[in-house]
Amino acid sequence: MAKSDAKKKTQYGPEFLKGLLEGMLLIRRFEEKAAQMYGLRKIGGFCHIYIGQEAIAVGAAAAIDPARDYIMTAYRDHGHALAASMDPKVVMAELYGKITGCSRGKGGSMHLFDVERHFYGGHGIVGAHIPLATGVALKIKYRGEKGVILCFFGDGAVHQGSFHEALNMAGVWKLPVVYICENNWYGMGTDYRRVSAVHDLSSLASSYNMPGKQVDGMDAIAVFENIKEAVAAVRTESQPSLLELRTYRYMGHSMSDPGTYRTKEEILKQKEQDPILILKNKMTADGVLAEDDYQQMDKRCKQAVAEAVDFAEASEMPAIETMYEDVFK
DSSP: OOHHHHHHHHHSOHHHHHHHHHHHHHHHHHHHHHHHHHHTTSSOSOOOOOTTOHHHHHHHHHTSOTTTOEEEOOSOOHHHHHHTTOOHHHHHHHHTTOTTSTTTTSSGGGOOOBTTTTBOOOOOSTTTHHHHHHHHHHHHHHTTOOOOEEEEEEGGGGGSHHHHHHHHHHHHHTOSEEEEEEEOSEETTEEHHHHOSOSOGGGGGGGGTSOEEEEETTOHHHHHHHHHHHHHHHHHHOOOEEEEEEOOOSSOSSTTOOOTTSOHHHHHHHGGGOHHHHHHHHHHHTTSOOHHHHHHHHHHHHHHHHHHHHHHHHSOOOOGGGGGTTOOO
16 A cells, blocks of 8 residues: 555544445435436426436535535536435425425426525526526625535536636636536537537636636545635635536436437446445445445435435325415516
Protein backbone atom coordinates (compact mmCIF):
# COMPACT_ATOMS: atom_id res chain seq x y z
CA MET A 1 0.00 0.00 0.00
CA ALA A 2 1.31 3.44 -0.91
CA LYS A 3 1.89 5.99 1.85
CA SER A 4 -0.83 8.23 0.43
CA ASP A 5 -3.29 5.32 0.57
CA ALA A 6 -2.36 4.60 4.16
CA LYS A 7 -3.01 8.22 5.07
CA LYS A 8 -6.33 8.05 3.29
CA LYS A 9 -7.30 5.02 5.30
CA THR A 10 -7.10 6.87 8.62
CA GLN A 11 -8.66 10.12 7.41
CA TYR A 12 -12.30 9.08 7.85
CA GLY A 13 -13.87 6.99 10.55
CA PRO A 14 -15.78 3.76 9.86
CA GLU A 15 -19.14 5.28 10.78
CA PHE A 16 -18.76 8.10 8.26
CA LEU A 17 -17.82 5.68 5.50
CA LYS A 18 -20.64 3.33 6.41
CA GLY A 19 -23.02 6.27 6.27
CA LEU A 20 -21.92 7.03 2.72
CA LEU A 21 -22.23 3.41 1.68
CA GLU A 22 -25.66 2.89 3.23
CA GLY A 23 -26.87 6.15 1.72
CA MET A 24 -25.90 4.92 -1.75
CA LEU A 25 -27.45 1.52 -1.13
CA LEU A 26 -30.74 3.09 -0.06
CA ILE A 27 -30.89 5.12 -3.27
CA ARG A 28 -30.01 2.06 -5.39
CA ARG A 29 -32.69 -0.14 -3.81
CA PHE A 30 -35.25 2.67 -3.93
CA GLU A 31 -34.59 3.29 -7.61
CA GLU A 32 -34.75 -0.38 -8.48
CA LYS A 33 -38.14 -0.60 -6.78
CA ALA A 34 -39.33 2.62 -8.42
CA ALA A 35 -38.45 1.19 -11.84
CA GLN A 36 -40.32 -2.00 -10.96
CA MET A 37 -43.41 -0.11 -9.81
CA TYR A 38 -43.33 2.01 -12.94
CA GLY A 39 -43.36 -1.19 -15.00
CA LEU A 40 -46.40 -2.31 -13.02
CA ARG A 41 -48.08 1.06 -13.79
CA LYS A 42 -48.21 2.03 -10.15
CA ILE A 43 -46.17 5.10 -11.08
CA GLY A 44 -47.07 7.24 -14.08
CA GLY A 45 -45.70 10.19 -15.97
CA PHE A 46 -42.01 10.82 -16.45
CA CYS A 47 -39.61 8.93 -14.22
CA HIS A 48 -35.83 9.37 -14.37
CA ILE A 49 -33.78 6.78 -12.48
CA TYR A 50 -30.54 7.70 -10.68
CA ILE A 51 -28.82 4.29 -10.71
CA GLY A 52 -25.08 4.74 -11.23
CA GLN A 53 -24.90 8.31 -9.96
CA GLU A 54 -25.47 7.65 -6.25
CA ALA A 55 -22.00 8.77 -5.15
CA ILE A 56 -22.74 12.35 -6.20
CA ALA A 57 -25.91 12.92 -4.19
CA VAL A 58 -24.59 11.14 -1.10
CA GLY A 59 -21.11 12.67 -1.17
CA ALA A 60 -22.51 16.16 -1.74
CA ALA A 61 -25.10 15.93 1.03
CA ALA A 62 -22.40 14.87 3.48
CA ALA A 63 -20.36 17.97 2.62
CA ILE A 64 -22.93 20.59 3.64
CA ASP A 65 -24.79 21.73 6.74
CA PRO A 66 -28.49 20.95 6.19
CA ALA A 67 -29.49 23.49 8.81
CA ARG A 68 -28.21 26.43 6.74
CA ASP A 69 -27.41 25.13 3.26
CA TYR A 70 -29.72 24.32 0.34
CA ILE A 71 -30.01 21.81 -2.49
CA MET A 72 -31.73 22.33 -5.83
CA THR A 73 -31.67 19.89 -8.70
CA ALA A 74 -33.29 18.90 -11.99
CA TYR A 75 -35.73 16.10 -12.82
CA ARG A 76 -33.49 13.13 -11.89
CA ASP A 77 -34.06 13.99 -8.26
CA HIS A 78 -34.95 10.89 -6.24
CA GLY A 79 -31.35 10.32 -5.16
CA HIS A 80 -30.81 13.91 -4.06
CA ALA A 81 -34.06 13.86 -2.07
CA LEU A 82 -33.09 10.71 -0.20
CA ALA A 83 -29.55 11.99 0.38
CA ALA A 84 -31.11 15.13 1.87
CA SER A 85 -32.79 12.84 4.44
CA MET A 86 -36.28 12.95 3.00
CA ASP A 87 -38.42 10.05 4.18
CA PRO A 88 -38.48 7.24 1.57
CA LYS A 89 -42.18 6.73 2.37
CA VAL A 90 -43.04 10.31 1.47
CA VAL A 91 -40.91 10.20 -1.67
CA MET A 92 -42.49 6.95 -2.87
CA ALA A 93 -45.97 8.27 -2.11
CA GLU A 94 -45.21 11.28 -4.31
CA LEU A 95 -44.16 8.99 -7.14
CA TYR A 96 -47.50 7.22 -6.72
CA GLY A 97 -49.33 10.58 -6.87
CA LYS A 98 -50.74 10.14 -3.36
CA ILE A 99 -51.83 12.89 -0.96
CA THR A 100 -49.17 11.80 1.56
CA GLY A 101 -46.39 12.62 -0.90
CA CYS A 102 -44.01 15.52 -0.32
CA SER A 103 -45.81 17.61 -2.97
CA ARG A 104 -49.22 16.19 -2.02
CA GLY A 105 -49.29 14.07 -5.16
CA LYS A 106 -49.09 17.03 -7.55
CA GLY A 107 -45.39 16.98 -8.33
CA GLY A 108 -44.61 13.35 -9.06
CA SER A 109 -41.14 12.09 -9.88
CA MET A 110 -39.70 15.34 -11.24
CA HIS A 111 -40.91 17.77 -8.58
CA LEU A 112 -39.90 16.53 -5.15
CA PHE A 113 -39.75 19.28 -2.52
CA ASP A 114 -39.09 19.65 1.21
CA VAL A 115 -38.81 23.14 2.68
CA GLU A 116 -37.81 21.94 6.15
CA ARG A 117 -34.82 20.07 4.74
CA HIS A 118 -33.88 22.94 2.41
CA PHE A 119 -34.50 20.72 -0.60
CA TYR A 120 -36.00 23.03 -3.21
CA GLY A 121 -36.71 20.62 -6.07
CA GLY A 122 -36.91 18.71 -8.47
CA HIS A 123 -37.46 20.84 -11.64
CA GLY A 124 -38.65 19.48 -14.96
CA ILE A 125 -37.41 22.02 -17.53
CA VAL A 126 -33.80 21.50 -18.60
CA GLY A 127 -31.62 24.23 -17.14
CA ALA A 128 -34.53 26.37 -15.95
CA HIS A 129 -33.77 25.80 -12.27
CA ILE A 130 -30.20 27.12 -12.53
CA PRO A 131 -31.36 30.77 -12.33
CA LEU A 132 -33.69 29.78 -9.48
CA ALA A 133 -30.78 28.36 -7.49
CA THR A 134 -28.83 31.51 -8.28
CA GLY A 135 -31.77 33.50 -6.92
CA VAL A 136 -31.63 31.50 -3.68
CA ALA A 137 -27.93 32.33 -3.49
CA LEU A 138 -28.77 36.02 -3.94
CA LYS A 139 -31.30 35.73 -1.11
CA ILE A 140 -28.66 34.16 1.14
CA LYS A 141 -26.20 36.97 0.44
CA TYR A 142 -28.78 39.78 0.60
CA ARG A 143 -29.99 38.65 4.02
CA GLY A 144 -26.50 38.11 5.37
CA GLU A 145 -27.03 34.39 5.96
CA LYS A 146 -24.17 31.90 6.21
CA GLY A 147 -25.56 29.29 3.86
CA VAL A 148 -24.57 27.89 0.47
CA ILE A 149 -26.72 26.33 -2.25
CA LEU A 150 -25.67 23.32 -4.30
CA CYS A 151 -27.18 23.43 -7.78
CA PHE A 152 -27.19 20.10 -9.65
CA PHE A 153 -27.84 19.69 -13.37
CA GLY A 154 -26.93 17.39 -16.25
CA ASP A 155 -24.45 17.88 -19.07
CA GLY A 156 -27.29 18.80 -21.43
CA ALA A 157 -28.16 21.87 -19.36
CA VAL A 158 -24.84 23.62 -20.02
CA HIS A 159 -26.05 24.39 -23.55
CA GLN A 160 -29.01 26.39 -22.28
CA GLY A 161 -28.76 30.15 -22.15
CA SER A 162 -30.00 30.11 -18.56
CA PHE A 163 -26.82 28.30 -17.49
CA HIS A 164 -24.55 31.01 -18.88
CA GLU A 165 -26.67 33.91 -17.65
CA ALA A 166 -26.83 32.47 -14.13
CA LEU A 167 -23.11 31.74 -13.87
CA ASN A 168 -22.30 35.21 -15.14
CA MET A 169 -24.50 36.76 -12.45
CA ALA A 170 -22.96 34.57 -9.75
CA GLY A 171 -19.47 35.45 -10.95
CA VAL A 172 -20.17 39.19 -10.98
CA TRP A 173 -21.91 39.30 -7.61
CA LYS A 174 -19.85 36.54 -5.90
CA LEU A 175 -22.92 34.59 -4.90
CA PRO A 176 -22.78 31.62 -2.47
CA VAL A 177 -23.48 28.83 -4.95
CA VAL A 178 -21.67 25.70 -6.11
CA TYR A 179 -22.79 24.61 -9.58
CA ILE A 180 -22.52 20.85 -10.00
CA CYS A 181 -22.73 19.35 -13.48
CA GLU A 182 -23.46 15.62 -13.31
CA ASN A 183 -21.95 14.62 -16.63
CA ASN A 184 -23.40 11.15 -17.21
CA TRP A 185 -22.25 11.12 -20.87
CA TYR A 186 -25.63 11.49 -22.53
CA GLY A 187 -28.08 14.36 -22.87
CA MET A 188 -31.13 12.15 -23.41
CA GLY A 189 -29.69 9.96 -26.20
CA THR A 190 -26.85 12.13 -27.48
CA ASP A 191 -23.21 11.75 -26.43
CA TYR A 192 -22.24 15.11 -24.95
CA ARG A 193 -19.04 15.14 -27.04
CA ARG A 194 -21.14 15.41 -30.21
CA VAL A 195 -22.79 18.64 -29.10
CA SER A 196 -20.17 20.35 -26.93
CA ALA A 197 -17.55 22.61 -28.46
CA VAL A 198 -15.38 21.77 -25.44
CA HIS A 199 -15.32 18.35 -23.82
CA ASP A 200 -14.01 19.59 -20.47
CA LEU A 201 -17.22 21.20 -19.26
CA SER A 202 -15.53 22.49 -16.12
CA SER A 203 -13.46 24.82 -18.31
CA LEU A 204 -16.60 26.91 -18.92
CA ALA A 205 -16.10 28.33 -15.42
CA SER A 206 -13.23 30.51 -16.63
CA SER A 207 -15.68 32.60 -18.66
CA TYR A 208 -17.34 33.71 -15.43
CA ASN A 209 -14.29 34.31 -13.25
CA MET A 210 -14.82 31.28 -11.05
CA PRO A 211 -12.80 28.09 -10.53
CA GLY A 212 -13.80 24.94 -12.41
CA LYS A 213 -12.75 21.39 -11.74
CA GLN A 214 -13.39 17.86 -12.98
CA VAL A 215 -14.07 15.25 -10.30
CA ASP A 216 -14.54 11.46 -10.37
CA GLY A 217 -18.27 11.27 -9.74
CA MET A 218 -18.14 7.51 -9.18
CA ASP A 219 -16.04 7.96 -6.02
CA ALA A 220 -18.15 9.13 -3.07
CA ILE A 221 -15.10 10.21 -1.07
CA ALA A 222 -13.74 12.29 -3.95
CA VAL A 223 -17.16 13.91 -4.37
CA PHE A 224 -17.35 14.69 -0.66
CA GLU A 225 -13.86 16.16 -0.50
CA ASN A 226 -14.19 18.36 -3.57
CA ILE A 227 -17.63 19.70 -2.74
CA LYS A 228 -16.56 20.34 0.84
CA GLU A 229 -13.60 22.33 -0.51
CA ALA A 230 -15.85 24.29 -2.87
CA VAL A 231 -18.33 25.05 -0.07
CA ALA A 232 -15.48 26.24 2.17
CA ALA A 233 -14.34 28.61 -0.58
CA VAL A 234 -17.84 30.08 -0.72
CA ARG A 235 -17.95 30.59 3.04
CA THR A 236 -14.48 32.08 3.45
CA GLU A 237 -13.78 33.77 0.12
CA SER A 238 -17.27 34.42 -1.33
CA GLN A 239 -16.15 32.34 -4.30
CA PRO A 240 -18.74 30.44 -6.38
CA SER A 241 -17.50 27.54 -8.50
CA LEU A 242 -18.38 24.97 -11.15
CA LEU A 243 -17.65 21.28 -10.63
CA GLU A 244 -18.03 18.75 -13.41
CA LEU A 245 -18.62 15.35 -11.82
CA ARG A 246 -17.92 12.59 -14.34
CA THR A 247 -20.45 9.82 -13.79
CA TYR A 248 -22.58 7.33 -15.74
CA ARG A 249 -26.22 6.32 -15.62
CA TYR A 250 -26.83 2.60 -16.05
CA MET A 251 -30.43 2.93 -17.20
CA GLY A 252 -32.03 4.98 -19.96
CA HIS A 253 -32.62 8.70 -19.81
CA SER A 254 -36.11 7.96 -18.50
CA MET A 255 -38.20 4.83 -18.07
CA SER A 256 -39.42 5.18 -21.67
CA ASP A 257 -35.88 5.17 -23.08
CA PRO A 258 -34.63 1.77 -24.38
CA GLY A 259 -31.08 3.12 -24.57
CA THR A 260 -30.32 1.73 -28.02
CA TYR A 261 -27.78 4.51 -28.67
CA ARG A 262 -25.15 2.72 -26.57
CA THR A 263 -23.80 -0.81 -26.58
CA LYS A 264 -24.17 -3.46 -23.92
CA GLU A 265 -20.39 -3.69 -23.85
CA GLU A 266 -20.14 -0.01 -22.91
CA ILE A 267 -22.61 -0.41 -20.07
CA LEU A 268 -20.91 -3.54 -18.73
CA LYS A 269 -17.54 -1.80 -18.79
CA GLN A 270 -18.94 1.17 -16.90
CA LYS A 271 -20.48 -1.14 -14.30
CA GLU A 272 -16.93 -2.10 -13.34
CA GLN A 273 -16.83 1.41 -11.86
CA ASP A 274 -20.02 1.02 -9.85
CA PRO A 275 -19.83 3.67 -7.08
CA ILE A 276 -21.22 1.30 -4.46
CA LEU A 277 -18.64 -1.38 -5.25
CA ILE A 278 -15.81 1.17 -5.34
CA LEU A 279 -16.50 2.28 -1.78
CA LYS A 280 -17.39 -1.21 -0.54
CA ASN A 281 -14.16 -2.68 -1.89
CA LYS A 282 -12.08 0.12 -0.40
CA MET A 283 -13.69 -0.28 3.01
CA THR A 284 -13.23 -4.05 2.87
CA ALA A 285 -9.57 -3.67 1.91
CA ASP A 286 -9.05 -1.18 4.75
CA GLY A 287 -10.63 -3.58 7.23
CA VAL A 288 -13.57 -1.36 8.20
CA LEU A 289 -16.33 -3.42 6.56
CA ALA A 290 -17.13 -7.11 6.85
CA GLU A 291 -19.38 -8.87 4.36
CA ASP A 292 -21.95 -9.52 7.07
CA ASP A 293 -22.04 -5.79 7.85
CA TYR A 294 -22.71 -5.07 4.20
CA GLN A 295 -25.47 -7.67 3.98
CA GLN A 296 -27.18 -6.27 7.07
CA MET A 297 -26.91 -2.76 5.61
CA ASP A 298 -28.47 -3.92 2.36
CA LYS A 299 -31.23 -5.71 4.27
CA ARG A 300 -32.11 -2.49 6.12
CA CYS A 301 -32.29 -0.56 2.86
CA LYS A 302 -34.52 -3.15 1.21
CA GLN A 303 -36.79 -3.14 4.23
CA ALA A 304 -37.05 0.66 4.18
CA VAL A 305 -38.01 0.57 0.51
CA ALA A 306 -40.56 -2.20 1.07
CA GLU A 307 -42.14 -0.11 3.84
CA ALA A 308 -42.17 2.90 1.49
CA VAL A 309 -44.10 0.92 -1.11
CA ASP A 310 -46.57 -0.32 1.51
CA PHE A 311 -47.09 3.25 2.69
CA ALA A 312 -47.67 4.51 -0.85
CA GLU A 313 -50.05 1.67 -1.64
CA ALA A 314 -52.10 2.36 1.49
CA SER A 315 -52.22 6.13 1.04
CA GLU A 316 -55.21 7.94 -0.42
CA MET A 317 -55.35 9.68 -3.76
CA PRO A 318 -55.74 13.48 -3.49
CA ALA A 319 -59.36 14.59 -3.14
CA ILE A 320 -60.69 16.41 -6.19
CA GLU A 321 -61.00 19.70 -4.29
CA THR A 322 -57.21 19.76 -3.70
CA MET A 323 -56.69 20.35 -7.42
CA TYR A 324 -56.79 24.12 -6.91
CA GLU A 325 -54.93 24.27 -3.61
CA ASP A 326 -51.39 25.69 -3.41
CA VAL A 327 -51.77 27.20 -6.88
CA PHE A 328 -50.83 30.83 -7.43
CA LYS A 329 -53.60 32.83 -9.08
